[in-house]
Amino acid sequence: MKLTIEEARELAHRVMRRLGHDASEASIIAEHLIDCELRGIGYGGLARAVSIAERLGRTEDRRRPMAILQETPVSARLDGGDRIGYVVGHRATEIAIQKAEAAGIAIVGASDTWYTGMLSVYAEMAAARGLVTMIASNASPWVAPHGGTEGRLGTNPICFGFPSEAEPVIWDIGTSAIIHAEVTLAGRLGKELPPGVAYDGAGEPTRDPAAALSGAFATWGGPRGSGLGMVVQLLGIMAGSAPLPPDLEGFGFLIVAMRPDLLGPEDAFRRNVAAYAQTIRETRPVPGGGPVRMPFDRSRAERDRRRGEGVIEAEDAIVATLRRIAED
Structure with missing residues (x-):
């Protein structure tokens, strides 16, 4: 429609x-x-x-007002009050921007939230204010570590954002082979999952969305993606989540924001980011391939x-x- x-x-x-x-x-x-x-x-x-x-x-x-539990000039710990992550992540990013603009660097953690969405939304907010960011959000244990078939980590996105003289550079990925929302939507529409992305409750490969939701998803990138997903899980714990958050609650969200002029002139940094992005796009493509892109170009x-x-x-x-x- x-x-x-x-x-x-x-x-x-x-x-x-x-x-x-x-x-x-x-x-x-x-x-x-x-x-x-x-x-x-x-x-x-x-x-x-x-x-x-x-x-x-x-x-x-069960929503409660969001509240700051702990705060310094360069940090804050936010209780999300069981509010959805789109709202909690937005507020945490606002706090991080304010503190980083004042002090040069800031770290903000938020807990007791869920569905944090696309972390690139928050990275774009910060990049528009000239800030470099690293953002991570853990989730319920829907994903099996590499070599396993039981959920021990979340779909666990991680994102980096860089302001530029041109468009900002944003890299935002999930660390699972398939995202929870993709599986849920496939189930609603009566579609099968791609092969090799999920296990059922008995640990057998499955393409059935319902079986995958009661089993586990595979990690993205084999042992490398599995390790990165574990790192995101730990960063979420640092933000205040439990080691394994319950189903769709208690996620942890962490954002680090930095002014690039802490280490040199901001205008030079922005020029160099834009110049580097251009060198990537000018890379000779593989035979028969399309133009080489920077992350976020397609989006x-x-x-x-x-x-x-x-x-x-x-x-x-x-x-x-x-x-x-x-x-x-």
């Missing part, structure tokens, strides 16, 4: 308001979801709003294209479900 961008944004906003978020929170969540749609990441867009409704329906409303181009067209495409079943929620 085709929706205008504004129709999709308004639908997401109405659903979030119906689920008990205030107008400001609903706007933050809706913008995050629509950014996913614009970048071609449909499983993290409107489909995620259905999962948010299901999670709140399962746990009922940025897709977002610009869809904004130009003014429409997104969403699954009919997802839109129908969201309209029911909004009107309930």
